[in-house]
Amino acid sequence: MGWLGIFRMGLVQSCLGAIVVLTTSTINRVMVVELMLPAMLPGILVGLHYVIQLSRPCFGHASDQLGRRTPWIIAGMTVLAIGGVLAATATAWMAESTLYGTLLAVFAFILIGGGVGAAGTSMLAMLAAHVPAQRRAAAGSIVWIMMITGFVITASTAGAFLDPFTTTRLIQVTACVAAIAWVVTLLALAGVERSAAQQSTTRTDELNPPDQQPNQEDDGDFRTALREVWRDQDAKHFTIFVFVSMLAYSTQDLILEPFAGSVFGMTPGESTQLSGLQNAGVLLGMLLVAVIATRGGATRWGSLRTWMVSGCVASSAALLALVLAAQAGPSWPLAPTVMALGVANGVFAVAAIGSMMALAGSGPKGKEGVRMGLWGAAQAIAFAIGGFFGTMLYDLLTFVGISGAHAYASAFAIEASIFLWAAFLATSIPQLSGGGAQRDYKTYQVWKVTS
Numbered sequence: 001m002g003w004l005g006i007f008r009m010g011l012v013q014s015c016l017g018a019i020v021v022l023t024t025s026t027i028n029r030v031m032v033v034e035l036m037l038p039a040m041l042p043g044i045l046v047g048l049h050y051v052i053q054l055s056r057p058c059f060g061h062a063s064d065q066l067g068r069r070t071p072w073i074i075a076g077m078t079v080l081a082i083g084g085v086l087a088a089t090a091t092a093w094m095a096e097s098t099l100y101g102t103l104l105a106v107f108a109f110i111l112i113g114g115g116v117g118a119a120g121t122s123m124l125a126m127l128a129a130h131v132p133a134q135r136r137a138a139a140g141s142i143v144w145i146m147m148i149t150g151f152v153i154t155a156s157t158a159g160a161f162l163d164p165f166t167t168t169r170l171i172q173v174t175a176c177v178a179a180i181a182w183v184v185t186l187l188a189l190a191g192v193e194r195s196a197a198q199q200s201t202t203r204t205d206e207l208n209p210p211d212q213q214p215n216q217e218d219d220g221d222f223r224t225a226l227r228e229v230w231r232d233q234d235a236k237h238f239t240i241f242v243f244v245s246m247l248a249y250s251t252q253d254l255i256l257e258p259f260a261g262s263v264f265g266m267t268p269g270e271s272t273q274l275s276g277l278q279n280a281g282v283l284l285g286m287l288l289v290a291v292i293a294t295r296g297g298a299t300r301w302g303s304l305r306t307w308m309v310s311g312c313v314a315s316s317a318a319l320l321a322l323v324l325a326a327q328a329g330p331s332w333p334l335a336p337t338v339m340a341l342g343v344a345n346g347v348f349a350v351a352a353i354g355s356m357m358a359l360a361g362s363g364p365k366g367k368e369g370v371r372m373g374l375w376g377a378a379q380a381i382a383f384a385i386g387g388f389f390g391t392m393l394y395d396l397l398t399f400v401g402i403s404g405a406h407a408y409a410s411a412f413a414i415e416a417s418i419f420l421w422a423a424f425l426a427t428s429i430p431q432l433s434g435g436g437a438q439r440d441y442k443t444y445q446v447w448k449v450t451s
Contacts, residue, residue, distance in 0.1 A: 059117050
């Protein structure tokens, strides 16, 4: 797959993120602040959509078996778009009937989780399968940068259209975003997999003589495929790091916008734009590392592991600044603090993405979906636990009489400590830099025989 194909996959990821950012940020804030519902309600709903994503390894294995990723991506985006619109509709319904609105929201977030799992896993597996080894880290960075760009554009644009806020306007804005995302996905996918498969087949035939082609005889056994991936120590260590770092990241995911509304008095549109500012910081952090640290898919200054550790430590420091913001109130420069948190998150994220793409492309052909699915499932578990934990902690602390500002500060402080734990875990990941992280199929076969 060439750079144009990578860019088109980035468009798909941007569309996926555009729908998700409205459901996990804006709709969450509306439930807590405008409808005055318990913070645990959106915490449970968002956690549910992450629990559904535990099926990611199954989606990845299914796309491995089909030999095509495009049908799974289109089906996933369709389900995701429908789920996003239903989530906005359910939120509006909650203003009239909390019970029936909640029941519809449960169904909507199940659809969102399934759609993200099917589309996201298959798209990343397509990249890992068809992008040459020397481009994988750069490809992963480009796709995630474009996803964050989708976050920024959607949050900023949708935030402007949401004010003056009404639940009807929320449904209209969400439906427009979902429709645009679905159409752009179809256009971006047209013909790209067929062209990439032809290029990959030619390259594989040149590199592997007929007697050295990858063995696919056990492809039908999902448990065997998953067990082989888990026996890879690099993959196992990276899975644990993904879980802990995403746990740290997600703890603030559902409380940042309500925090801005409750403590700083921001409107729904303003807090949505604040979320866009955070994602802009993530984008800046990713671009920063891409420009100063990489060249041709290899690290130029420092290893991928070093950048992951640095990003986690910086994220912890930014969260401690949010602890101070909760104490200081409206006089604190909230926007620069949130921007700094985004930049730090972007630094560790882009290094993790480069490592993920390198590790996903290792091993035999046809197993990329399982590897991506495993890491996607680890992220989903972390987000489910982290999002619910943050909202539960806030509700619990306010229930026992602690002020909202102090409750938010406690959640941010715990998140900062988890980021430090993630930084420690990252030090145990083998040096992942450029070509040193790439293992061709022959090396994998030696590992498989001797393990």
